[in-house]
Amino acid sequence: MVRSQRLLTLIGLLRSHRYPVSGKTLAEKLNVSLRTLYRDIATLQEQGANIEGETGVGYVLKPGFLLPPLMFTEEEIEALVLGARWVAQRTDSQLSNGAQNALNKIAAVLPVELKDILDDTTLLIGPSKESTTDTVDMAEVRQAIRDEKILSIDYRDLKGKYTQRRIWPFALGYFDEVRVLVAWCELRQDIRNFRTDRILSSELIETRYATPRHVLLKQWRATLHESKSSQ
Structure with a gap:
């Protein structure tokens, strides 16, 4: 982790605790030595972060650093x-x-x-039917979408047929019981929807796909619009 990212992560960790958190705990979460942690805290304090605390006691970040008070209704x-x-x-x-x-x-x-x-707030999320279980790492799938990288997947369709696909993932739909990955399929040469619970395995291919994600998304939305217009 580069130092700039580590400093932002440290700010996030401090913000997530209302009470002082020990330097040892922070260092373990950042995977750095205590000496490095103390230097990082000193750097943030020099940049204006109102971090209170000391060695052996713990550290706490007072509200208001970097962002102004947010006004929401x-x-x-x-x-x-x-x-x-x-x-x-x-x-x-x-x-x-x-x-x-x-x-x-x-x-x-x-x-x-x-x-x-x-x-x-008293607004609650009600119970839903038992959701399906994903067999692949969804964080990796989302990273593939962000980085516009190809995925190689083993897939079982609704009829139980197994196929291996190379896909260009560009969107992920969340429903109460399932998640649907939208991607360009090299096998079908078209945009296809893949239920993530039917993806048996996936492998990230360190190759960017040819068509930018925003173009694929625009094409997919156009097909949805055409489908609605024909009804």
Whole structure:
């Protein structure tokens, strides 16, 4: 991890704790020595971060660093919390953690009068039918989409037929019970939808696919529009 990224990660870790957290804990999460951690904290303090604490006691970041107080309406805050709760319950652990970390960052810079709304919102996510289990690393799939990299997958279709595909993933749809990967399929020479619970294995190919992701997404949306128009 480069130092600039490590400093941002350290800020995120401090924001996620309301009370002082030990230097040892922070160093272990960052996979650095205590000496390096102390230097990083000193650097952030020099840049204006209001980090309080000392060796042997722990460190805490006071609100307000980098971002100004965020002004949301009550409905906007409730929408953020509701969305984060949905992600926490309906997606994989990495996205669930990402949703919680995002809320922690927002909470750190909210004006005092709005913090209670964030903590006490009464909008809840109801139970759903048991969702299917993904057999592949969804974090890797999302990274392939972001980096526009090819995936080699073993796939079982609805009829139970097994095929091996090379696909260009560019979108991922989340539903209550399943997730659907949208990709250009080299075998079919067309855009196809793949249920992620039917992907038996996947391998990231370190090659960028030929057509940019935003172009594929535009083409796919056009086909959806044509389909609606013909109904």
